Amino acid sequence: MINEDIRSYFPVLNQEVNGQPLVYLDSAATTQKPIQVLEAVKRYYEYENSNVHRGVHTLGNRATDSYEGAREKVRKFINAKSTEEIIFTRGTTESLNMIAASYGRENVGEGDEIVITYMEHHSNLIPWQQLAKEKNATLKYVELNPDGTLSMDTVKEAITDRTKIVAMSSASNVLGTINPIKEITAVAHSHGAVMVVDGAQGVPHFKTDVQDLDCDFLAFSGHKMCGPTGIGVLYGKKEHLENMTPISFGGEMISTVDLYESTWADLPWKFEGGTPNIAGAIGLGAAIDFLEEIGMDRIVEHERRLTQYAFEQMAKIEGISIYGPTDPxxxxxxxxxxxEGVHPHDLATALDMEGIAVRAGHHCAQPLMRWLSCAATARASFYIYNNEEDIDRLVEGLRNAKEYFADVNE
Incomplete structure (x- = not known):
């Protein structure tokens, strides 16, 4: 179990919303930031603020050391072989678009297949949709089990020798489903396809070892793992990145520039044109330090316990429908x-009046909403700073909302 003292590291939680103590249950959208991350970003701007790589003065060296130090922290956190395989981006969305626009455009042709699932976030759907249109390729969807999980038999049926790319989330932002990425990667590789992993909902919550998974690409965002917004990571195997063409051109990513030709810098910098989000990378490095001090195994255990408790308590509410696998x-x-009888947006508004923050809508997963036969849902998501008292407040809020809307609708 995670110690309650961890909550004290998050200043934003120490406030009231609509006259009630804040209960933040929207970490799948973005996590709150601990003091350690806030101080790391502040320290950079107060003590190190300078551009990276380009100068030889003291502040420039400090900034470069901190920025590249953050890259090494990311490498260790996901167990990449080299920092050459770690590209800083604006987030998961940009990382996935980079893969589609560079590797995808260069390796997918007419009649080839791209395999994804119905549970994908739009960020791991639209880039492949557009690539398939451009290349006249086939976009295939792996069918889901009734509980929102994947069957390996179905996966094996979907991936063929025509498949060039398999792109799947390590965990669904709607169903919570944790996918068997290692096994799916092995199937993809047996057909000569590459495996792209959307790790936005996985990397912050459980240990992700890219060498063990053997995935070809992994994308994730800092703001979903206690880091700043506007910073993300693209991991790619070195052999792929070396053969990919940059899609953002300008300063920093070049080796030489002549009037009519240019050559690219070495990895990872050839994909990081322009001034990067230096403070964001440093903040992400501080977030990784914070999570590793807690321990990813403890985070898994804590979330599993909370999810089990929430299932048990929410299931007691008459008229509630819960989506995804029931096994935590x-x-x-x-x-x-x-x-039942309450629109998710109305429900989220009612909960907010009691200081409880949840997400409502289609969660950037409209194909999955259609698969679930609903236009929208409400979502409560937990992280290291949540506890059973937060769950109790949520359940009480749901009961109050149910009673209120029942009276209104009479």
């Missing part, structure tokens, strides 16, 4: 649900 061991720390 098969899902990350979130619960997506609907309450």
């Amino acid at each position: 061991a098969k899902r990350s720390g979130l619960i997506t649900f609907n309450l």
Whole structure:
């Protein structure tokens, strides 16, 4: 179990919303930031502020050391072989678009296949949709089991020798489903395809070892793991990145520039044109330090315990529908649900009036909403600073909302 003292590191939690103590249950959208991250970003701007790589003065060297030091922290955190395989981006969305626009454009042709699932976030759907249109390739969807999990038999049926790219989330932002990425990667590789992993909902919540998974690419965002917004990571195997063409051109990413030709810098810098988000990378490095001090195994155990408790308590509410696998061991720390007779947006508004923050809508997963046969859902997502008292407040808020809307609708 994670110690309650961890909550004290998050200043934003120490406030009231609409006259009630804040209960933040929207970490799948973005996590709160601990003091350690806030101070790291502040320290950079107060003590090190300078551009990286380009200068020889003291502040420039400090900034470069901190920025590249953050890259090494990311490498260790996901167990990449080299910092050459770690590209800083604006977030998961940009990382996935880079893969599609560079590797995809260069390696997918007419009649080839790209395989994804119905549970993908739009960021891991639209880039492949557009690539398939451009190349006249086939975009294939792996069918889901009724509980929102994947069957390996279905995966094996979907991936063929025509498949060039398999792109799947390590954990669903709606269903919470944790996918068997290592096994899927092995199937993809057996057909000569590359494996792209959307790790936005996985990397912050459980240990992700890219060498063990053997995935070809991994994308994730800092702001979903206690880091700043506007910073993300693209991991790619070195052999792929070396053969890919940059898609953003300008300063820093070049080796030489002549009037009519240019050559690119070495990895990883050839993909980081312009001034990068230096403070964001440093903040992400501080977030990694914070999470590793807690321990990813403890985070898994904490979220699993909270999810189990939430399932048990929410299931007692008449008229509630909960989506995704019921086994907490098969899902990350979130619960997506609907309450009969109450629109998710109305429900989220009612909960907010009691100081409880949840997400409502289609969660950037409209194909999955259609698969679930609903227009929208509400979602409560948990992280290291949540506890059982937060769950109790949520359940009480749901009961109050159910009673209120029942009276209104009479």
